[in-house]
Amino acid sequence: MFRFLVRRVFGALVILLIISAVTFWLFYAVPRDPATMSCGKNCTPDMLAQIRHNLGIDHPIPVQYWDWLKGIFVGRDYAGFGHCDAPCLGYSFANREPVLGTILDRLPLTLSLAFGSAVVFLVFGIGTGMLAAVKQGKWQDKVASSASLVASSGAWASGLLLPWLVLALIWTANYTRMTRSQLVETLSEDYVRTARAKGLSRANVFFRFAWRGAMGPIVTIFGIDLATLIGGAIITESVFSLQGVGRLAVQSVDKSDLPMLLGVTVLSAGAIVIFNIVVDAVYALIDPRIRLA
Amino acid sequence: MTSTDQQPFLSVRDLKVHFSTEDGTVKAVDGLSFDVAKGKTLGIVGESGSGKSVTNLTILGLHDPAHTAIEGEILLDGENLLTASPRELERLRGNKMSMIFQDALASLSPYHTVGRQIAETYRKHTGASKKESRDRAIEMLRRVGIPQPDMRVDDYPHQFSGGMRQRAMIAMALVCDPELLIADEPTTALDVTVQAQIMDLLKDLQQEFGTAIIFITHDLGVIADIADDVLVMYGGRCVERGTKREVLRNPQHPYTLGLLSSMPSLEGPVDVPLSPIPGSPPSLLNPPSGCRFHPRCAFADKVSGGLCSTAQPALDVVDGRGSACHLTLDQRDEFFADFAVSRHN
Numbered sequence: 001m002f003r004f005l006v007r008r009v010f011g012a013l014v015i016l017l018i019i020s021a022v023t024f025w026l027f028y029a030v031p032r033d034p035a036t037m038s039c040g041k042n043c044t045p046d047m048l049a050q051i052r053h054n055l056g057i058d059h060p061i062p063v064q065y066w067d068w069l070k071g072i073f074v075g076r077d078y079a080g081f082g083h084c085d086a087p088c089l090g091y092s093f094a095n096r097e098p099v100l101g102t103i104l105d106r107l108p109l110t111l112s113l114a115f116g117s118a119v120v121f122l123v124f125g126i127g128t129g130m131l132a133a134v135k136q137g138k139w140q141d142k143v144a145s146s147a148s149l150v151a152s153s154g155a156w157a158s159g160l161l162l163p164w165l166v167l168a169l170i171w172t173a174n175y176t177r178m179t180r181s182q183l184v185e186t187l188s189e190d191y192v193r194t195a196r197a198k199g200l201s202r203a204n205v206f207f208r209f210a211w212r213g214a215m216g217p218i219v220t221i222f223g224i225d226l227a228t229l230i231g232g233a234i235i236t237e238s239v240f241s242l243q244g245v246g247r248l249a250v251q252s253v254d255k256s257d258l259p260m261l262l263g264v265t266v267l268s269a270g271a272i273v274i275f276n277i278v279v280d281a282v283y284a285l286i287d288p289r290i291r292l293a
Numbered sequence: 294m295t296s297t298d299q300q301p302f303l304s305v306r307d308l309k310v311h312f313s314t315e316d317g318t319v320k321a322v323d324g325l326s327f328d329v330a331k332g333k334t335l336g337i338v339g340e341s342g343s344g345k346s347v348t349n350l351t352i353l354g355l356h357d358p359a360h361t362a363i364e365g366e367i368l369l370d371g372e373n374l375l376t377a378s379p380r381e382l383e384r385l386r387g388n389k390m391s392m393i394f395q396d397a398l399a400s401l402s403p404y405h406t407v408g409r410q411i412a413e414t415y416r417k418h419t420g421a422s423k424k425e426s427r428d429r430a431i432e433m434l435r436r437v438g439i440p441q442p443d444m445r446v447d448d449y450p451h452q453f454s455g456g457m458r459q460r461a462m463i464a465m466a467l468v469c470d471p472e473l474l475i476a477d478e479p480t481t482a483l484d485v486t487v488q489a490q491i492m493d494l495l496k497d498l499q500q501e502f503g504t505a506i507i508f509i510t511h512d513l514g515v516i517a518d519i520a521d522d523v524l525v526m527y528g529g530r531c532v533e534r535g536t537k538r539e540v541l542r543n544p545q546h547p548y549t550l551g552l553l554s555s556m557p558s559l560e561g562p563v564d565v566p567l568s569p570i571p572g573s574p575p576s577l578l579n580p581p582s583g584c585r586f587h588p589r590c591a592f593a594d595k596v597s598g599g600l601c602s603t604a605q606p607a608l609d610v611v612d613g614r615g616s617a618c619h620l621t622l623d624q625r626d627e628f629f630a631d632f633a634v635s636r637h638n
Contacts, residue, residue: 137359190399197353197394198414198465199387202379212404288449289403 004281012273017069019269020262024065027258034093034256054080055093057258068262089266090259094252099263103245110244113236114229118222121171126218128172129179134206136184145180148173171225178221182214189213216286223279227272300371301328302505303352303473308365310344310351318362319577321347323529325365329522331472332499334506336520336537338513338552340574344529345509349475352507353392354382369473388418390473391466395481397458401450401465408434408446411465418469433464437494456487463491467498474499475507480515492519513556517541522613525549528575528585535614545616547590550629584619592620592628 035051036043052058056067056078067076071088078084081091089099132144186192187210195205233246241247245264252260284290310322322344329335337345350356352367354374367374369390374382394400402410411433412426421429427446434442437460450458459479466474476495480488496519499506508519516523516537523540525533525548533546544550551570572589575581587593587601596619608617620628 190394190396191402193355194394194400194465195402196355197386197392198410199383199385199417200413201383209402209404212402287404289451 001281001284004284005277008277008280012270012277015273016266016270020069020266021065023262023265024061024068024258027256027261028061030256032256034258037256038093051080054078056080056090068259089263092252092257092260094255094257094260099259102260103248103263103267106243106245106248109242110230110233110237110246113233113242113244114226117168117171118226118229120168121175122222125172125175126179129176130183130206130211132176132180133183133187136187141180144176148176171229175218178218179214182217183210186210186213212286216283219279219282219286223276226275230268230271301368302331302370303329303507304366304368305348305352306366306368308348308351308367309363310347310356311362313360313362314578317578320529320580321577322351323580325526325529325531327524327531327534329473329505329507331505332503333521334499334508334519336508336510336516336523337526338511338516338523339526340511342574342577343526344577345526346477348526349392349477349507349509352473352475353386353390354379384418387414387466387471388469389471390475391469391471392475392477393459393463393466393479395478397462397482398450398455400462401458403450406447406449407453407461408448411461411468414465415468429468430464433468434461437461437464437467438490439464456483456490459483459487459491460494463494467502470502471504472502473505473507475509477509478511481510481512488515495519513541513552525552528580529577530585530617531608532586532618533616534608534610539614544629545625546586546618547592547620548586549616551589551591584617592624595624595628596620 035048035055035057038055039048039051049058056076057064059067068090070076071084071086071090073086075086076084076088076090078091081096084090084098087100089103091098092102095102128144128148132141135141187206189210192205192209192213195209196202200208230246233244234249235246236242237244237247238250245268248260249264249268251257252264305328306326308322308325309320312319312321325344325348327335337348339345347356351361351363352369352374354377356363363375365375369385374385377385401407405413408427408430411430412423415421415429416423416426419426431442431446434446439445439457439460445453445457450461453461459482463479474495479495480491483491492515495506498504506519508515510516520537523533523535523537524531525540525546527548533540533544533549535545540549541553544553548570551568555567555569557567570589575585575588581588581602583600583602583604584590584593584606590601593601600619604619606617606619609615618625
């Protein structure tokens with residue numbers, strides 16, 4: 001487990017390094033100059049140079065990237081803003097606020113959005129999936145299965161209903177079907193029959209044997225879906241004008257706000273990478289045949 | 294089979310197990326009766342799909358009630374299992390009656406340690422503490438010959454070898470000293486030395502606890518080793534039954550004869566070719582008319598009037614010995630003689 005964590009955390013750092021470098025490069029690939037934008041109409045070359053110096057973008061791109069990286073670990077001094085303690089993600093070009101603080105302010109909203117709907121669709125999706133699997137072929141199964149179909153076709157209403165409810169509804173449908181099919185499979189496993197042959201109660205057999213076997217794939221898919229869910233925050237927050245991290249990302253692209261964009265990108269990528277490590281560790285806890293190394 | 298002065302411990306009477314499928318009704322077991330006495334072993338022989346496994350899953354009540362129609366009577370120590378409540382069956386399963394399954398790797402839970410899987414059976418039925426159940430699991434593992442059982446008790450099934458898994462499976466089935474043990478091809482997947490060890494183990498345990506054993510197999514060699522009585526199944530029905538000696542030495546049904554002829558004999562001459570039974574097992578969805586074995590039977594044309602393809606032969610049982618065949622006894626003596634010659638000289 002320790003080796004697994006060390007290896008995965010190291011891998012995660014490499015991934016984040018690549019993501020930040022690519023973001024940096026992409027930002028400058030677009031012909032937009034943040035200094036010009038904040039300089040205003042009556043802009044002289046001197047003023048422009050001064051702004052560049054204040055923002056810390058008066059160096060070649062690789063040097064800028066290096067300064068940004070260094071700032072995360074040892075802090076950084078800006079001509080325009082003064083000292084910024086480590087971990088320093090810089091100051092926003094747009095509103096001159098520290099990037100890290102702004103993101104942390106908005107993070108709770110985004111997290112509650114993502115995890116709130118995750119809880120909704122996990123509870124309802126897995127619950128109805130279990131019901132459908134236990135009552136295979138009976139009316140409960142048919143109702144649950146067709147309800148999940150209706151729910152997933154509910155996307156048409158996305159312009160009318162609260163989009164994130166619709167979103168959760170679609171996810172619910174996915175998890176209903178996934179849970180049902182996983183359980184239908186594990187319920188017919190030999191070891192489930194053995195558990196019944198031992199005289200264990202139905203509920204015991206269902207939760208400790210059949211559901212245990214069905215859980216692994218569901219956890220894996222959930223790990224992947226969480227990333228999508230966080231990405232989905234961009235849409236949800238824009239539609240509802242919520243001031244979350246997703247909206248922050250959109251605004252920072254709009255305003256050519258490089259430090260903010262980098263911060264949001266790296267932090268969300270970090271969150272996704274961490275989720276994936278957690279999911280793999282959980283999978284190993286569920287299934288002792290999986291060895292982490 | 295059972296002597297008349299002894300009440301059979303398990304008594305199956307005219308059992309019919311029919312599955313409803315989309316294509317129609319599958320008659321997996323169609324009118325089967327047998328008894329097993331305490332301390333005795335009944336060997337059930339038959340090809341895949343002959344109904345032997347279904348019969349035993351039905352005894353334990355492990356069939357899917359939604360798609361299964363069951364008729365007849367299964368009495369365990371006088372109690373009718375087919376009318377018992379689910380709770381009552383839970384109390385009996387793993388306790389008074391238990392089962393060793395064929396594929397131990399698939400039949401043991403990959404998510405729980407071997408020790409826990411054994412202990413929880415004991416705990417459920419005796420109400421013992423966790424500590425006591427764990428000690429009991431270690432004791433059982435020792436008894437089935439797992440080395441260092443106090444260490445291996447915390448292993449998962451995938452950390453065991455195939456033979457050890459099968460032993461663990463047996464330990465689990467025997468943890469509550471069952472009075473009826475159903476062993477469904479417990480040694481099929483194992484190599485011969487391990488197979489022999491496991492057979493010895495079962496015999497020892499039977500001596501110790503007086504357990505009644507139903508041993509399901511398609512291997513007559515195993516039957517010759519362990520069974521007291523033999524029941525031969527074909528297409529969901531019993532075609533022949535008797536003591537091990539009667540059935541193996543003096544088969545009365547062409548199917549039994551076919552099974553014996555397709556098995557090499559160590560005592561007979563080595564140059565006698567093995568003769569497999571032609572054709573394949575019957576469909577239970579649309580079973581052949583008349584005798585279910587007649588399409589594959591070498592002697593069907595010896596019975597006058599095409600009786601084999603029109604009438605189902607009755608199973609006449611006298612003192613536990615019987616066979617269901619239209620051939621007369623004289624015909625059997627004549628036709629089966631070749632077999633006896635090649636077998637015993």
